[in-house]
Amino acid sequence: MTNLLEVRNLRVTFPTARGPVDVVKGISFSLGRERLGIVGESGSGKSMTGRSILRLIRAPGRVTAERLDFDGVDLLRQSEKQLRAIRGARISMIMQDPKFSLNPVMTIGAQIAEALLTHQRLGRGDIRQRVHAMLESVRIADPERVAKLYPHEVSGGMGQRVMIAMMLIPEPDLLIADEPTSALDVSVQAQVLDIIDDLVKRKGMGLIFISHDLNLVSSYCDRILVMYAGSVVEECVAGELQNAKHPYTQGLLAAIPRLNETRDELPVLDRSGWAA
Amino acid sequence: MSAIVIDNLDVSYGETKVTRGIGFTVAEGESFALVGESGSGKTTVLKAIAGLARTWTGSISVFGQPRGHGIDRGFARQCQMVFQDPYGSLHPRKTVDAVLSEPLAIHGVGGDHGKRVEDMLDAVGLDRKFRFRFPHQLSGGQRQRVAIARALMLEPKLLLLDEPTSALDVSVQAEILNLLKRLRREQGLTYLMVTHNLPVVSFLCDRLAVMRHGKVVEIADVGQLKRGELVNPYSRELIELSATPSQT
Amino acid sequence: MASTRDWLLDDSPSSRLQARMGRGYRVFRSLLGNPLAVLGAIIVIGLIVMAVFAPLFATHSPTAQNLSMRLMPPSGENWMGTDELGRDIWSRVVFGSQITLVIVLLVAVLAAPVGLVVGAVSGYFGGWVDRILMGITDIFLSMPKLILALAFVAALGPGIQNAIIAIAIATWPSYARIARAETLTIRNSEFISAVELQGASRLRVIVAHILPLCTSSMIVRVTLDMAGIILTAAGLGFIGLGAQPPLPEWGAMISRGRSFILDQWWVATMPGFAIVIVSLGFCFLGDGLRDVLDPKHGERQ
Numbered sequence: 001m002t003n004l005l006e007v008r009n010l011r012v013t014f015p016t017a018r019g020p021v022d023v024v025k026g027i028s029f030s031l032g033r034e035r036l037g038i039v040g041e042s043g044s045g046k047s048m049t050g051r052s053i054l055r056l057i058r059a060p061g062r063v064t065a066e067r068l069d070f071d072g073v074d075l076l077r078q079s080e081k082q083l084r085a086i087r088g089a090r091i092s093m094i095m096q097d098p099k100f101s102l103n104p105v106m107t108i109g110a111q112i113a114e115a116l117l118t119h120q121r122l123g124r125g126d127i128r129q130r131v132h133a134m135l136e137s138v139r140i141a142d143p144e145r146v147a148k149l150y151p152h153e154v155s156g157g158m159g160q161r162v163m164i165a166m167m168l169i170p171e172p173d174l175l176i177a178d179e180p181t182s183a184l185d186v187s188v189q190a191q192v193l194d195i196i197d198d199l200v201k202r203k204g205m206g207l208i209f210i211s212h213d214l215n216l217v218s219s220y221c222d223r224i225l226v227m228y229a230g231s232v233v234e235e236c237v238a239g240e241l242q243n244a245k246h247p248y249t250q251g252l253l254a255a256i257p258r259l260n261e262t263r264d265e266l267p268v269l270d271r272s273g274w275a276a
Numbered sequence: 277m278s279a280i281v282i283d284n285l286d287v288s289y290g291e292t293k294v295t296r297g298i299g300f301t302v303a304e305g306e307s308f309a310l311v312g313e314s315g316s317g318k319t320t321v322l323k324a325i326a327g328l329a330r331t332w333t334g335s336i337s338v339f340g341q342p343r344g345h346g347i348d349r350g351f352a353r354q355c356q357m358v359f360q361d362p363y364g365s366l367h368p369r370k371t372v373d374a375v376l377s378e379p380l381a382i383h384g385v386g387g388d389h390g391k392r393v394e395d396m397l398d399a400v401g402l403d404r405k406f407r408f409r410f411p412h413q414l415s416g417g418q419r420q421r422v423a424i425a426r427a428l429m430l431e432p433k434l435l436l437l438d439e440p441t442s443a444l445d446v447s448v449q450a451e452i453l454n455l456l457k458r459l460r461r462e463q464g465l466t467y468l469m470v471t472h473n474l475p476v477v478s479f480l481c482d483r484l485a486v487m488r489h490g491k492v493v494e495i496a497d498v499g500q501l502k503r504g505e506l507v508n509p510y511s512r513e514l515i516e517l518s519a520t521p522s523q524t
Numbered sequence: 525m526a527s528t529r530d531w532l533l534d535d536s537p538s539s540r541l542q543a544r545m546g547r548g549y550r551v552f553r554s555l556l557g558n559p560l561a562v563l564g565a566i567i568v569i570g571l572i573v574m575a576v577f578a579p580l581f582a583t584h585s586p587t588a589q590n591l592s593m594r595l596m597p598p599s600g601e602n603w604m605g606t607d608e609l610g611r612d613i614w615s616r617v618v619f620g621s622q623i624t625l626v627i628v629l630l631v632a633v634l635a636a637p638v639g640l641v642v643g644a645v646s647g648y649f650g651g652w653v654d655r656i657l658m659g660i661t662d663i664f665l666s667m668p669k670l671i672l673a674l675a676f677v678a679a680l681g682p683g684i685q686n687a688i689i690a691i692a693i694a695t696w697p698s699y700a701r702i703a704r705a706e707t708l709t710i711r712n713s714e715f716i717s718a719v720e721l722q723g724a725s726r727l728r729v730i731v732a733h734i735l736p737l738c739t740s741s742m743i744v745r746v747t748l749d750m751a752g753i754i755l756t757a758a759g760l761g762f763i764g765l766g767a768q769p770p771l772p773e774w775g776a777m778i779s780r781g782r783s784f785i786l787d788q789w790w791v792a793t794m795p796g797f798a799i800v801i802v803s804l805g806f807c808f809l810g811d812g813l814r815d816v817l818d819p820k821h822g823e824r825q
Binding site for chain 2: 535536537538539540542543547713714715717718719720721722723724725728732733736737
């Protein structure tokens, strides 16, 4: 079984006043039809990794890799037109804050329909049916009513579910979720994660879950990559996180306060141990 | 003496009532948390105490003095606030030095301002070389330290903290939480902290009030929180959602 | 030189002055990266140099008449030809740059601070203050600038000082609008709340915190406006209400040249070129400044 995604030596470089800077420093990983979590703090390069898979990084940023294969297709050699056919239809991305990722002047129904129309040609009645069916699958109870609303008229949690509907309606093979629950309340997070989980399992999709929340990723994904300053410092199976070997991962786990906290002081990361 | 006594507080934004009948007491030297999700009204309570939300009924008293509805110069020396967003709470065109010496200038505090600024930088763990940097030259954690330093320049006894670490990375959050804990111990401060993060409450606070839809649903001791012994079903739900596998 | 540069670019300045100058230097360097902005700056600097050293650049006296040499085409003797009274056009253009510069600077100095203060006060206080001040601003804004300037000059009498005052009166309202818009954006920021909570007076908040943030957009807008100011002044001069003869104001010169435009085109077009070039220079510079001073762009290191 070929891997869904094969990444070898991925490098993302940006020019700065002080010369070119690598924000992703030659990372490699592969993904089957499983859930992979990429965890890191700000500046670790995790979001850049997600975007570079979709070739969404524009000049002056530069993406290079030895291999960037999606289901046998070499993403680096695709033209912009071919990439457009892949984006949305075969690889989709959910972003963090529906306030900023949904178009404020289009109704929800229109936006989801647009996602579908970009890749398929269907009659109006068919489209409406598909849109409503998709809204139901993300557990929105009243799809006809919601489809006519504008993004600012719905809550954050519902907005994020709309975003999921929009991104999954073309039935992609790979979903990249970039901090999909960070802007949501705790009580809504669980529901949204559940929906993503359900859809991913049902359609046999691959999932890349990018987050800064180590605990969340470990409970949700099958495998975890921990990134720091552009490199992967740890790769492990989710259940094995407590046995993490790299000092950064251990430090990060230790620095998170617990519900039954007894420590007087939280251990602070000593970056001199591995800083580049 | 109680640091804060709040009774039957209803705060409104325009026509909408955001909180209803809020009541709780914070003892002097205590660290008290207001916990809730977005829309619970917790930040609004903080703003009403500070004087940033002017439309409210009920009573608020701080260190025995009843609070007016607006900002009070005298009050500024008793109580200061640390905001959530380290990127928005510092003036983009002012150096760290300017930000820290301003409160001294406003209140005509005498003595060597430069020295006080440097002492404060030491107290919050910022190297003196940051003194003349602009905010965009600082990281999120460094900016938040400056915000804390600014709040402490007037030597207040009460600090209002609005989700001081939720915009920070985990590793930086740990440093800031340690700093807050240390400062409180060293200076005998009282904290009223707003947060949605229960483990942070366990680390930093003595008591907490859980808020939902503008009302206080439960007031408890942090010991009860740690043992998972909260009574209200909503509180219990919040605890469950916070519990994580690596901590069981 | 290298050590001055290092001092300016030092990551940890040791004084307020060093920090401020470092920032200015970084802005300056970003500006140098934009070729159009550099061109604009060169033109503007050229204007200033020409105005300051006019006697050195001019080949003849701007007012000396020589009726035997009227309406001569451009030549080695008269680089831009002569006008209907035999005066050398090049020298008149050179001395006219002084007038242009004075007009543009004085209008900016008069109109921008007034607009800035009115806008910031209006935006910060809101309520009745806002409505009254913006009402006044709207009254001025509802009339075309040239007509307004015309009306004031007609009331005050022709002449360069009155033209300057009139143009300034016509220009300040748009600055007030910009300053108000900026203030409204900033007013609810947490850093403003923070300083209010420290007990700062409203005056201090406006002067020390809000105005400094309005200056970037002000600088850009004023620079871009200078082209319009030059044209308004030229328009007034064209109608005869601006600088009076024999002052070599460019607009008045174009007006004079109107009657000969078919046969002796240079009398009207030479000052016209001058206006176009200077206006373009200000536009390029203003655009470059906007790219560089926009906080999201310029502060990224």
